[in-house]
Amino acid sequence: MFQPARGTRDFLPEEMLRRNWVLDRIREVFEAYGYEPLGTPAFESWEMLKIKSGEDAINQIYYFRDKSDRELGLRFEWTASLCxxxxxxxxLPRPFKRYAIGPVWRYERPSEKRFREFWQADVDVVGVADPIADTEVLAVAVDCLKRIGFEGFIIRLNDRRILEAFVELVGLPKERSLDVFRAVDKINKIGVDGVMEELRNAGASAEASTRLLELTALKGRPEATIEETRELLKGLPVGLSGCDALASIAGYAAAFGIEPYLMVDLSLARGLDYYTGPVFEVYAEGFKEYGSISGGGRYDELIELFGGEPTPATGISLGIERIVPLLERKGAFEGLDLGPRVYVASASDAVRAKAIEVAQMLRRSGIAADLDLMSRSLTRQLDYANRRAIKKVVIVGEREFREGCVAVRDMETAEQRKVKLEELTRSL
Amino acid sequence: MFQPARGTRDFLPEEMLRRNWVLDRIREVFEAYGYEPLGTPAFESWEMLKIKSGEDAINQIYYFRDKSDRELGLRFEWTASLCxxxxxxxxLPRPFKRYAIGPVWRYERPSEKRFREFWQADVDVVGVADPIADTEVLAVAVDCLKRIGFEGFIIRLNDRRILEAFVELVGLPKERSLDVFRAVDKINKIGVDGVMEELRNAGASAEASTRLLELTALKGRPEATIEETRELLKGLPVGLSGCDALASIAGYAAAFGIEPYLMVDLSLARGLDYYTGPVFEVYAEGFKEYGSISGGGRYDELIELFGGEPTPATGISLGIERIVPLLERKGAFEGLDLGPRVYVASASDAVRAKAIEVAQMLRRSGIAADLDLMSRSLTRQLDYANRRAIKKVVIVGEREFREGCVAVRDMETAEQRKVKLEELTRSL
Structure with missing residues (x-):
């Protein structure tokens, strides 16, 4: 028997209906905010994919050659294709507000929570330097999460320029910034000792490392934390401009309705190397230990790297593979009625054609209706409807049909009533 | 500047909105018929992909090795993964009625009409041997096409067993059937002389080829054509069972509402080798020269090939890359309003935060609203809304807002009226 390729999964209907329900709600919110879909291919030229990828990412790309020896790779996230x-x-207009929802592929060690094919839903704003854009994409993410059933949130917020200033402040060489960011980012995973060791490997003295960990330990509600950070960064204009950006986000956040969730956290770096300003992660309250379910940041230099005009840009990504299991755990799908609403049963073989006509009438008026295709007895048809959790069965019987009627059976109460055909659609 | 990889395309928002509109309507119809989504990965093991593929198909598969030297390939259609x-x-229940909508990939010579990444939307019924299932999937395809704006149809219908009987009848060896089917299938593309040559290459005598072309030239409305075919196939039970299947489809077709479109056409073979019974293709009236926009057939032996129990199955596929350009040609998208409905403009900088609040209120009540993110003047905001063809602009002004009001401007008539904030959502 064949299995899906290692690290990939099949989604059987029940799970797939839930995923689609989540993706549809997310798309509704994306469109409510005026974002528009952009379609890009599943594979791209290897040369292009390499541009923005650090070494880790390059190692994770599904690389292949086509039959003309062209070097290609499967997309490993959405941002490169957007750029x-x-x-x-x-x-394209400015701002260009685009969304993308679909699978991306990475050759990672598969685990219960990590797959080689996984879905991401992204919104990005291209052309806006002001932090209003960062705030909007955060509001989009929060509204998506609310729409699908999450309630409280924690938005961790930092700015790459603050971290860069810290690197300068503790006397570390600028070219090691990225290694430093990556180390600091892991504090919740590998603890202080782990980070100290990674920093030592990146060439930092014990003194510098300790100081850096002190600085990045600062976190709290925006106003006070930004104030404190400004004090630390006196005379370091790059770092202060990071503080300005965070203050600006906190300012807009009230109007966007996400202010209560903001938490400045100077240890947040986000591994990928292309961020240039604000970075952010969204956690669902009560599920913080499961990690962030959404994250992103500003990448003002990336479009230029792809050969475009210098263009500011920012965006956020929702991790579908993290979101769906949490919703299941929350019971958010219970009571959601996602399958067909009606089953049309034939009481006898003589009325099978009539049953088809009734089903067609319902389907064409937009009511999802299933139908017996296996010449089953009425009892077995009802069993099938029951097993599929269909709540209403329309029973087509010979005598009733001649009178222009059918029976509608409520599968939960087992009550049955006679309905005129012309009233059937309305009555369901 | 980087381009999409050869044979692939980007879809900019305008086109993508139309594609999504088409795909959403198709999904609605699939679900109205009680089909359920199944999710399978973009790549599968090479060993599995090879099973059902003829040599042509194998050559077209995007093959690659992952970093553990595992042999993989991108899916080139949906049926193998389903099996x-x-x-x-x-x-899984019987019948198992599943749909799948998404991209598939083939390494074909790219042309204006042929791409290496293209979308297919499939429905299949697993577990039903009776031709009611073939009729239902045809009805699904027709209803999808109606739902998105097509009107008249021609359904070409044949049965593989009739063709097999013809091969026997003209004295050709059974093991060349597939080559013969492939040749006959091309009659509309390469003409009689072309088919004669292909048949000669497949080892057929001139006499046998001529006779075969005569037999397969038969076409017309079901009743008479099936009757005539039965005469030809007297004493050939396999061929006659093909006739029975077609008669059965024609019988169910009336109840399913697709009878007027049926046309039995004995030259229809459909290249792929796995079909075992009815095969069918759907053409849009007035666009026949653009080729079929949907097609499929029965494949009762395939699931066994993948290691399953012997299980009858049939299905149909809608070719999105053929459908969308035809709809554009028909003007089916004109007047469709797919972008955001409302733009929220700030009359001055003093009210920008208020404008955000108004936009958020609309978005959260489900009204798609865009908003100025670039501190543009009111005139430039109206220009932008105009360029994006947004029909209504909500203008937030300082004085009016203090009175709890905003102005709503109709961009087509340039009329402007004052609306109370609490009535805004309802008034749009």
Missing amino acids: RVVASHRE | RVVASHRE
């Missing part, structure tokens, strides 16, 4: 399109389509 | 799942999940 390629923006760089080559200068006619 | 794999059915073979290994014996708990």
Whole structure:
């Protein structure tokens, strides 16, 4: 028997209906905010994919050659393709607010929580330097999460320029910034000792490392934390501009309705190297230990790297593979009625054609209706409807049909009533 | 500047909105018929992909090795993955009615009409041997096409067993059937002389080829054509069972509402080798020269090939890359309003936060609203809304807002009216 390839999964209907329900709600919110879909191919030229990827990412790309020996790779996230399109389509409006929902692929060690094919839903704003755009994408993410059943949130917020200033402040070489960010980012995973060791490997003295860990330990509600950070960064203009950005986000956040969730956390770095300003992660309250379910940041230099005009941009990504299991754990899908609403049963073989006509009438008026295709007895048809948790069965019987009627059976109460055919659609 | 990889395309928002509109309508119809989604990965093991593929198909598969030297390939259609799942999940209900919508990949010579990444939307019924299932999937395809704006249809219908009987009848060896089917299938593309040559290459005498072309030239409305075919196939039980299947489809077709479109056409073979019974193709009236926009057939032996129990199955596929351009040509998208409905403009900088609040209120009540993120002047905000064809602009002004009001401007008539904030959502 064949299995899905290692690290990939099948989604059987029940799970797939839930995933689609989540993705549809997310798309509704994306569109409610005026974001528009952009479609890009599943594979891209290897040359392009390499551009923004650190070494880790490159190692994770599914690389292959086509039959003309062209070097290609499966997309491992959505941002590179967006930058390629923006760089080559200068006619796109500013701001360009785009969304993308679909699978991405990474060759990672598979585990219960990590897959080689996983879905991401992204919104990005291209062309806006002001932190209003960062705030909007955060509001989009929070509204998506609310729409699908999450309630409280914690938004961890930092700015890359604050971290860069810290690197300068403790006397570490600028070119090691990325290693330093990566080490600091792991504090919740590997603890202080682990980070100290990674910093030592990155060439930091014990003194510098200790100081850095002290600085990045600062966190709290925006106003006070930003104030304290400004004190630390006196005379370091790059770092202070990071503080300004965070203050600006906190300012807009009230109008966007996400202010209560903000938490400045100077240890947040987000591994990927292309961020240039604010970075952020969203956690669901009560599920913080499961990690962030959404994250992103500003990447003002990336579009230029892909050959475009220098263009500010920011975006956020929702991790579908983390979100769906948490919703299941929350019981958010219970009571959701996602399958067909009606089953049309034939009381006898003589009325099978009539049953088809009734089903067609319902389907064409937008009511999802299933139908016996296996010449089963009425009892077995009812069994089948029951097993599929269909709540209403329309029973087509010979005598009733001649009178222009059918029976509608409520599968929960087992009550049955006679309904005129012309009233059937309305009555369901 | 980077381009999409050869044979692949980007879909900019305008086109993507239309594609999504089409896909959403198709999904609605699939679900109205009680079909359920099944999710399978973009790549599968090479060993599995090879099973049902003729040599042509194998050559077209995007093959690659992952970093553990595992042999993989991108899916080139949906049926193989369906068969794999059915073979290994014996708990699935019977019938199992599943749909799948998404991209598939083939390494074909790219042209204006042929791409290396293209979308297919499939429905299949697993577990039903009776032609009611073939009729239902045809009805699903027709209803999808109606739902998105097509009107008249031609359904070409044949049965593989009739063709097999013809091969026997003209004295050709059974093991060349597939080559013969493939040749006959091309009659509309390469003409009689072309088919004669292909048949000669497949080892057929001129006499046998001529006779075969005569036989397969038969076409017309079901009743008479099936009758005539029965005459030809007297004493050939396999061929006659093909006739029975077609007659049965024609019988059910009336109840399903697709009878007027049926046309038996004995030259229809459909290249792929796995079909075992009825095969069918759907054409849009007035666009026949663009080729079929949907097609499928019965494959009762395939699931066994994938290691499952012997299980009858049939299905149909809608070719999204053919459908969307035809709809554009028909003007089916004109007047469709797919972007955001409302733009929220700030009359001055003093009210920007208020404008955000108004936009958030609309978005949260489900009204798609865009908002200025670039501190543009009111005139430039109206220009932008105009360029994006947004029909209504809500203008937030300082004085009016203090009175609890905003102005709503109709961008087509340039009329402007004052609306109370608490009535805004309802008034749009």
